[in-house]
Amino acid sequence: MQDILDYIEENRERYIEMIQTACQQPSISTQNIGIQEMAELCRSMLEGVGARAEIIPIEGGHPVVLGEIDGPSPRMLNIYNHYDVQPPEPLDLWWSEPFAAEVRDGRIWARGVADNKGHLVARICAVDAWRNVRGELPLNIRFIYEGEEEIGSTNLERFVEENRARITPADGCIWEGGGKDFNGRVRLSCGLKGICYIELAVTCANTDMHSSRATIVPNPAWRLVWALNTFKDANEQVLIEGFYDKVLEPTVEEQNILEETPFDEAEFLETFGMDSFLLGLSGQQLKIKDMFQPTCTICGIESGFNEPGGLKTVLPNTASAKIDMRLVPDQDPREICELVRAHLDRHGFDDISVKLLAAEHPAKTDLDAPLVGAVAEAVRQVQGHEPVIVPITPGSGPMYALCQAIDIPSVSGPGGGNPDSKIHAPNENMYVEDYINGIKGMAVLFEEFAKV
Numbered sequence: 001m002q003d004i005l006d007y008i009e010e011n012r013e014r015y016i017e018m019i020q021t022a023c024q025q026p027s028i029s030t031q032n033i034g035i036q037e038m039a040e041l042c043r044s045m046l047e048g049v050g051a052r053a054e055i056i057p058i059e060g061g062h063p064v065v066l067g068e069i070d071g072p073s074p075r076m077l078n079i080y081n082h083y084d085v086q087p088p089e090p091l092d093l094w095w096s097e098p099f100a101a102e103v104r105d106g107r108i109w110a111r112g113v114a115d116n117k118g119h120l121v122a123r124i125c126a127v128d129a130w131r132n133v134r135g136e137l138p139l140n141i142r143f144i145y146e147g148e149e150e151i152g153s154t155n156l157e158r159f160v161e162e163n164r165a166r167i168t169p170a171d172g173c174i175w176e177g178g179g180k181d182f183n184g185r186v187r188l189s190c191g192l193k194g195i196c197y198i199e200l201a202v203t204c205a206n207t208d209m210h211s212s213r214a215t216i217v218p219n220p221a222w223r224l225v226w227a228l229n230t231f232k233d234a235n236e237q238v239l240i241e242g243f244y245d246k247v248l249e250p251t252v253e254e255q256n257i258l259e260e261t262p263f264d265e266a267e268f269l270e271t272f273g274m275d276s277f278l279l280g281l282s283g284q285q286l287k288i289k290d291m292f293q294p295t296c297t298i299c300g301i302e303s304g305f306n307e308p309g310g311l312k313t314v315l316p317n318t319a320s321a322k323i324d325m326r327l328v329p330d331q332d333p334r335e336i337c338e339l340v341r342a343h344l345d346r347h348g349f350d351d352i353s354v355k356l357l358a359a360e361h362p363a364k365t366d367l368d369a370p371l372v373g374a375v376a377e378a379v380r381q382v383q384g385h386e387p388v389i390v391p392i393t394p395g396s397g398p399m400y401a402l403c404q405a406i407d408i409p410s411v412s413g414p415g416g417g418n419p420d421s422k423i424h425a426p427n428e429n430m431y432v433e434d435y436i437n438g439i440k441g442m443a444v445l446f447e448e449f450a451k452v
């Protein structure tokens with residue numbers, strides 16, 4: 001491998017330019033800015049390293065870019081990334097232009113560099129290095145780039161159904177990101193939580209009224225508050241009937257892994273200005289709840305007059321709330337949405353509507369899958385340390401649709417993120433060194449996965 005690793009070192013500047021070019025192209029999915037241009041750029045980057053690449057339009061959505069390169073081994077490695085990014089606002093908090101992709105103080109600063117273009121480009125660079133040094137790759141690779149991850153991957157499940165023959169068979173899938181934890185160790189994640197995001201809404205009269213009418217006219221804000229009060233108790237137990245039925249207890253192996261996974265409680269509390277964790281949790285119990293328990297969160301409530309200052313005595317006629325539930329294996333987001341409906345009906349709230357805004361199934365890969373071993377070996381060789389392998393991370397993504405539902409093991413890659421990467425926030429960044437190591441890690445992974 002040393003020849004390929006040396007080549008990557010010799011080509012640092014060119015690879016840094018590649019990530020800068022990708023980050024300089026805005027691709028904000030929620031505002032539909034630069035999406036088509038970014039898809040074209042992905043295709044040309046893939047073609048630039050010898051892949052057969054195609055932009056597949058998605059009706060009512062953003063295109064998926066597929067690329068494929070053949071190698072001598074029968075193994076096929078899928079690589080999933082997304083080319084869309086979050087909006088850069090608030091702009092005044094950035095230290096440099098979000099789409100300038102400045103390299104400063106050893107870091108690349110740009111919207112999307114850590115989430116997720118740095119990883120996307122690093123993987124293309126790893127292919128570039130292999131081809132230039134050895135002439136061909138050791139295995140088959142298929143790139144799957146979507147443009148809607150930051151808006152909930154709305155169309156990805158349908159894409160998988162309609163294009164299953166084009167993305168299977170595969171022996172494994174490297175997930176979008178990867179990076180280091182607070183202790184500087186690379187963390188590999190073998191799963192993701194799911195999400196069920198709903199909107200509750202209730203309307204009483206057909207117009208707002210003078211609040212003196214509250215004597216005889218119902219108030220939708222109260223209806224909503226009373227309904228929400230039945231969702232969860234003060235001990236954080238979700239009271240929606242059947243909510244926990246499919247929650248899998250962590251296995252002994254998972255609990256052992258968690259025991260060894262560092263989590264700096266004091267630093268977390270200090271960073272976020274808190275005195276203690278929810279329910280006073282600490283130690284192993286805290287980690288288990290964080291990783292293996294689902295949530296039910298009121299993300300926002302809207303009704304009546306909320307302007308700062310001022311006074312308006314009004315009886316509102318509508319109220320709504322957005323609720324997200326982060327799900328764990330084997331909860332099903334659509335089933336959970338039906339449970340919410342049944343719960344509201346049972347408790348006398350059939351006047352409250354439920355709309356499913358986003359649904360993603362939780363996903364989990366066996367910790368001893370060969371792909372996990374291959375990524376761990378790549379981290380050892382490049383970083384010189386043992387990675388931290390975690391069964392699941394608390395975020396969400398379309399891993400179930402793209403991997404578990406079609407029997408493809410999946411794990412995050414030897415990526416370049418860090419705990420201070422500020423994804424979704426101003427001053428998103430990636431260390432140049434981590435980016436280069438991410439390229440090297442992928443290059444080693446190709447060799448290791450071709451062998452197993």
Ligand SMILES: [Zn+2]
Binds near residue numbers: 086423424
């Ligand atoms: Zn994101």
